[in-house]
């Protein structure tokens with residue numbers, strides 16, 4: 403039988419859309435109908451398990467799944483032995499301590515002897531230990547932000563992104579204790595045959611990620627400025643230069659990291675570049 407790998411992805415939630423979008427951008431086709439908890443790709447040797455994110459580190463560690471996509475917060479909290487293959491750049495958030503808005507905060511000692519509600523008792527416990535703070539950790543599985551207003555705890559430790567959930571619940575963020583983003587994880591003991599498939603998947607993911615952070619840039623340049631412009635936008639090997647129909651002008655094409663582009667835009671214009679077009683790149687293979 404042909405070897406295939408199994409990947410565990412979140413069924414629905416903050417990780418699922420971006421996880422599935424990344425897999426689709428890798429050219430991998432699969433059926434993902436509502437309620438379906440397992441699906442096999444029609445054009446790549448991979449099977450999908452759609453699960454709660456809490457279960458993903460354990461499934462990958464036990465070898466039920468070979469790969470998984472999960473937040474670093476959940477991975478560290480579950481404390482399972484797996485290999486992190488790649489940071490994926492989405493579902494970025496932080497774990498923070500927060501207290502009621504009206505309270506005065508003078509430092510971590512605020513939490514000494516207090517009761518803190520969280521879904522992340524391990525990460526919080528390790529953090530407080532490392533800072534020498536003794537607090538009571540009260541584990542709850544969701545809606546943590548409500549805890550202070552119902553008298554369950556004096557502070558909370560939960561996921562923050564925009565901060566609007568804290569604000570809506572009358573809380574203020576006082577300490578960031580952990581930064582997280584989605585990661586691709588793998589079982590520690592993959593067979594050689596599975597590793598080969600994983601390498602193919604990683605190759606595709608890298609091409610998609612590289613493409614996303616780069617732009618194809620085209621501009622019209624007076625011939626006298628070409629040397630100056632080439633120094634500003636060196637490109638993958640070197641820029642492409644094509645003559646324009648109008649004498650004395652060329653079209654310069656290059657691939658740039660988006661940050662590099664914004665850094666150099668004023669200098670490019672000062673050097674006489676005009677008609678600058680910035681085009682997204684779907685995939686990039688170096």
Ligand SMILES: Nc1ncnc2c1ncn2[C@@H]1O[C@H](COP(=O)(O)OP(=O)(O)OP(=O)(O)O)[C@@H](O)[C@H]1O
Pocket residue numbers: 412413414415416417453454455456472473474475476493494495561562563564582583584
């Ligand atoms: N507001 C947010 N912004 C960005 N990333 C987030 C946000 N909230 C959570 N995340 C990240 O996405 C992961 C999944 O969050 P989600 O809220 O979907 O979890 P969940 O409710 O535990 O889902 P499940 O039903 O799968 O257990 C989190 O562990 C975290 O890494």
Ligand SMILES: O=P(O)(O)OC[C@H]1O[C@H](OP(=O)(O)OP(=O)(O)O)[C@H](O)[C@@H]1O
Pocket residue numbers: 416544545547560561562563564565566567568
């Ligand atoms: O700082 P913010 O941008 O407000 O995001 C933070 C909130 O997002 C997550 O919950 P989510 O909305 O995913 O709902 P959930 O609690 O049902 O998982 C998390 O648990 C926080 O409550």
Ligand SMILES: [Mg+2]
Pocket residue numbers: 454455456
């Ligand atoms: Mg969960």
